[in-house]
Amino acid sequence: MAITLSTLKAFKTTSEKFAVLTAYDATFAHAVSSAGIEAILVGDSLGMVLQGHDSTLPVTVADMAYHTAAVKRGNQGAFIISDMPFMSYGNPEMAMESAKQLMQAGAHMVKLEGGAWLEEATRCLAKQGIPVCAHLGLTPQSVNKLGGYKVQGKLAEEAEQMIADAKLLVEAGADIILLECVPTSVAKTLTESIAAPVIGIGAGPYTDAQVLVMHDLLGLGAGKRPKFVKNFLAEADSIQEAFKRFHEAVKSGAFPTEEHSFNL
Ligand code: KIV
Numbered sequence: 001m002a003i004t005l006s007t008l009k010a011f012k013t014t015s016e017k018f019a020v021l022t023a024y025d026a027t028f029a030h031a032v033s034s035a036g037i038e039a040i041l042v043g044d045s046l047g048m049v050l051q052g053h054d055s056t057l058p059v060t061v062a063d064m065a066y067h068t069a070a071v072k073r074g075n076q077g078a079f080i081i082s083d084m085p086f087m088s089y090g091n092p093e094m095a096m097e098s099a100k101q102l103m104q105a106g107a108h109m110v111k112l113e114g115g116a117w118l119e120e121a122t123r124c125l126a127k128q129g130i131p132v133c134a135h136l137g138l139t140p141q142s143v144n145k146l147g148g149y150k151v152q153g154k155l156a157e158e159a160e161q162m163i164a165d166a167k168l169l170v171e172a173g174a175d176i177i178l179l180e181c182v183p184t185s186v187a188k189t190l191t192e193s194i195a196a197p198v199i200g201i202g203a204g205p206y207t208d209a210q211v212l213v214m215h216d217l218l219g220l221g222a223g224k225r226p227k228f229v230k231n232f233l234a235e236a237d238s239i240q241e242a243f244k245r246f247h248e249a250v251k252s253g254a255f256p257t258e259e260h261s262f263n264l
Contacts, residue, residue: 002077003038005109005131005175011038012197012208019250020081020199020211021243024050024067026074028214033078035243040075041211042068042107044083044141049215056140059085061098065105072106081133081176082107086141095121099130111178113139115165119172126173134174136162137203138181149226151181151202151262159186163193170196178211179203181228183264202228204261210250217246228260 011018018038023029024046032040046067047059061084068082082102089095089112099110109131112118118134125132137152146152153159163186166177177198179187184204191198191207200207212229215221218239219231232249236242249255 003079005079008038008079008176008197008209012195017250017253018197018209019247020209021217021246022046022212022214023071023074024214025070029071029074029078030076031240032214032243033074033076035240036247037078037243039079039081039209040071041111042071042080042082043213044085045213047085049213049221055143056083057086057143059083061085061088061101065101068102068105068107075106079108080106081109081111083111089118089121092121092124096124096128099125099128103130109133109175111135113141115161116168119168122169122172122174131176132169132174133176133178133199134166134169135178135180136166136182137179140180149181151183153182153186154264159183159189162186163190166190166194166198170194179207181262184261185264200256202226202260202262205253205256210256212246218242227262228256230255230260 020039020041021032021037022041022043023032029040044056044059047053047056064082064085084098088098102110111133113135122132153162176196179200181202187200187203188206197208199209199211201211216229218233232242232246236245
């Protein structure tokens, strides 16, 4: 049976965890969804893992629509979240136009990076019946402002602001919050403070769901492996089995552990 936004919201009320994995094409969307993973993120991380850029900034709405359409064709019932790329939602009008293209390509929800400044765009999208995921914490599209890919919310006032932003955006109509690279205790407090499901990456074990970039889960990629990443292929005989192991580990709470998390 197809996973819908209602399914994901119901998981929060019954305290059942769910898993999210990035995919960018039909073949992998088929494999991810067939492994039981509840949601596919067509992330703008494709700018780095597919296109070879050193950030997500060069990714366009046309790129995202192309990959979303491919994922839709291979998907076997997972919920599809597509990233709105850099500078595609600077004002509500732009947000509506970009979201239109992604939803028409096959997305079930769009994801925007940012805090309180997204309130108006979120309200407009929600009014048009477009589900919104608000991405807080480390927001890679702001890497140049943040001064690198660093853990966010370590200072008490930053953590309070993040929690206030999450509450505001949920009130404005955001259906899901995604938290990236946030100390475990901050993510736990935030998750308990809102009714919307919270997806974490590098945010500890207490969020309602976990997401990974597929290439990280498969142990691909040069350079230093981020702390929150686990190579699930290392213990599996096939890619399909690695996806299943990730799904089971998230559902059972076995992933992430302290080893993959940040503390204050
Ligand atoms: O683009 C992406 O893959 C993401 C994840 C890192 C959450 O936003």
